[in-house]
Amino acid sequence: MIRPVVISAAVASLLSLAACQTTGGSTTASLTGGTPSLVDPLDRLIDKYETSGSVYEIPDMKAGVQPLLTSDEAGLWLMFDKFEATAKTSGQRLIDPALHNYVSQLVCKLAGPYCPDVRVYVMRVPEFNASMAPNGMMNVFSGLLLRAHNEAQLSMVIGHEIGHFVRRHSIQRMRDMSDKAAFHTFFSIAMGAVGIPAMSDIAYLGIMGSISAFSRDHEREADKFGVLFMRDHNYDITEGAKIWENLIRELDALGDDRPTRSFFFASHPPPDERAKTLNLFADKLQGPAFPAKDNRDAYRAVIGKHRHWMLEDEIRQRRPKRTLELIKILIADGYNVGELKFFEGEVYRLRNDKDEDDLNNAVSAYHEAKRLGGYPAKLHRSLGIVYRRLDRIDDARDELGQYLRLMPDAPDAPFIRQMLKPVG
Amino acid sequence: MTTLRRIAAIGLILALGACTTYSMVEATKGYEVGDAFKVDTPIAWNKARVHSPNIELWTLDGLLQTLVFVTGVSNGDTLFSGPDEKKPKFDEKSTIIEAKAFIIDSLLTSGVLEYREISFAPAKLAGQDGFRVEFKFTKEDGMERRAFVVGALKDKKLYAIMYSGAEIYFYDRAKQEAESVISSAHFL
Amino acid sequence: MRRMKMLIVVVLIVHMVSACVTTSFYKSDKLTAQESDRTVLLLPADVELSELTAGGLTEINAEWTAQAQRHIDTFLKKALSERKAQLVRLASASGDTNRLSKQVQILKLHGAVGRTILTHQYIPEMKLPTKGDKFEWTLGPETRLLREKYGARYGLFVYVRDSYTSAGRAVAMFLAAALFGVSLQGGTQLGFASLVDLDTGDIVWFNRLFRGHGDLRDEPGAEDTVKTLLENFPT
Incomplete structure (x- = not known):
């Protein structure tokens, strides 16, 4: 290796x-x-x-x-x-x-x-x-x-x-x-x-x-x-x-x-040259008489199912600035924003830059995901771990407990139970 | 293309010459691995000279199977030392779940593909509470491989021993011996 | 493709490290001369012929490669029948594209073991001390799948890369040598062949080829290459 x-x-x-x-x-x-x-x-x-x-x-x-x-x-x-x-x-x-x-x-x-x-x-x-x-x-x-x-x-x-x-x-x-x-x-x-x-x-x-x-x-x-x-x-x-x-x-x-x-x-x-030229082509070729489509629903129906691991792969590249911008662009597109907010939280949690207040950034992103729905159950585990680092022990227990309720048989459940036993 | 190939070949020779000739680890008791472990091994292994202070690598058949000792990763270090900015860095405040994720993420950014977890459970390493994770994976060549990692946190550092090999024949060939080395491990 | 390039790099190293040997072989003592079953499964020979252009780029030549493949086939058959072996062919390699199928995995393992042998058996600096001077490599008994499927006792794998100097390159080589006494690399032939006992998976014979001459484009050249590659092939 x-x-x-x-x-x-x-x-x-x-x-x-x-x-x-x-x-x-x-x-x-x-x-x-x-x-x-x-x-x-x-x-x-x-x-x-x-x-x-x-x-x-x-x-x-x-x-x-x-x-x-x-x-x-x-x-x-x-x-x-x-x-x-x-x-x-x-x-x-x-x-x-x-x-x-x-x-x-x-x-x-x-x-x-x-x-x-x-x-x-x-x-x-x-x-x-x-x-x-x-x-x-x-x-x-x-x-x-x-x-x-x-x-x-x-x-x-x-x-x-x-x-x-x-x-x-x-x-x-x-x-x-x-x-x-x-x-x-x-x-x-x-x-x-x-x-x-x-x-x-x-x-x-x-x-x-x-x-x-x-x-x-x-x-x-x-x-x-x-x-x-x-x-x-x-x-x-x-x-x-x-x-x-x-x-x-x-x-x-x-x-x-x-x-x-x-x-x-x-x-x-x-x-930028390419974008400009393509827009020029669009002006010449497309008009009110030309019913252009983008087939976004067909695309999302297939790719949406795979986006979770694609985002995991992206996060593994360890280029948080770029990944955050990508997530922002995807959020503007509007498909399953709850999932995107979860991953935004993950980028902050893994970067954990104190000058940027990343742990609190992560908390806000996770909360936004919870509000929107469509996020994976492991959000509660991530949020619990972030709360522990912020010494918000009661909040941490709530989130980790919620994770266990949703995923009682998860492979890491024994570790979570261990964490919940002694306070902190 | 030929010129580049030649440069690459020469570079490779220098790299290999500099860091990876093999020496023998005899079947013995109380062998010291880095500044971290003391282990017993029932068979002889080939130990590679590697350019990474917190890694020791043993093998029987070249890279067809490897036993890798991680002898203490400190806060801010990558798993395999190297200049790569993109590799995950260890955080001394990690929980065991995060420590395991750190190892797996490090492998996934070092050529491991198609990671399929078989099991993940609490386990002890050298008497210390930790974890054991078993998985299958492949690399770009598409050959199936199997591996397990036993890891633990001690004094804000991450310690681990990993065994991996080609799924056909080579993983099984030294698995028992690797298990025996791991279960004999003590912290120095 | 990456693997091929890797192999080329490895073989180049082998060449540089071990001065200028042409071939060298290993035979396992597990091979019994008395074995009565002499059916050999011929795995698709991996052959590629390319041209070194004046600038030092290598271009694969499809016509030469097709010729060489035919020639190697003919002479492998001939050489093996002279040794009283019977040849069996592998079903078209392109057929099985399921990465996880046993046959695909066995072939991938064979490639990995071949590269490991080239590295650790031929490069003195990379010797594995526990192996001593023995030649002991195996794919393990799962190769029986091939034995049962094709009714063959042995599997033979041949890999050859051959490059030739184009006219433009030849002029550059001449100029460089004449003016500066520097030698630019001309064509080279490199490859290996391995014989696997499909019952045990043991690699019973392994031969490496590396030389600065040889030509697979015509029949005599191909016959010579096959002869060199199968030199010391167990009888």
């Missing part, structure tokens, strides 16, 4: 590479060029969202087509086929049938003719992300399901991932990276020859920059697919903008701890 920590640090650097290939995405087939991209009409609507051009060099993939075995693309597929075989029985994969069916049916609906080519795996990872591999393997993280408020928001992200697939971004990116890295090798040898070894680092940074800039264009293009699919299925595009606005709020809440250099922001357009 110790060494793995050390190993994982070393392996992490390798993984980040795998991850960056996963975030790009796409596929296939014989390169019969010339067909206009699906997103061309959107470009005519908003030319401001123009890309650097290279993005359009490869034609869309065709539904149901696999790459030729002799192509570099087939190699890329093979790698991800193996990865997918591992993902199927990975410890992170969620196999709850209702959750899986809901997400994969949504993917199928959005993907349309590409539906048979895409396979979805819902992974228990408490981060805002989804990824698309070139061979059609899509990963949806539980942290995204927690943050999306409705089907429209989730559709924006899923449509975006399908866009990577349709536009075969992975193979474009891989070809681009191979060329640039090859150039770098020669460049560093040449520089070494004239005695300026430091120069090669600068070249390397430049190459890294252009690689991430290149993929940022991919992200922009994929965003258009998100919009396109939302429009085709009458989803409210402004919801797509909201998911980015909410992410900005979460990250801003970190204050000085906001990640300055992260892979995510190097390779993605800034969230």
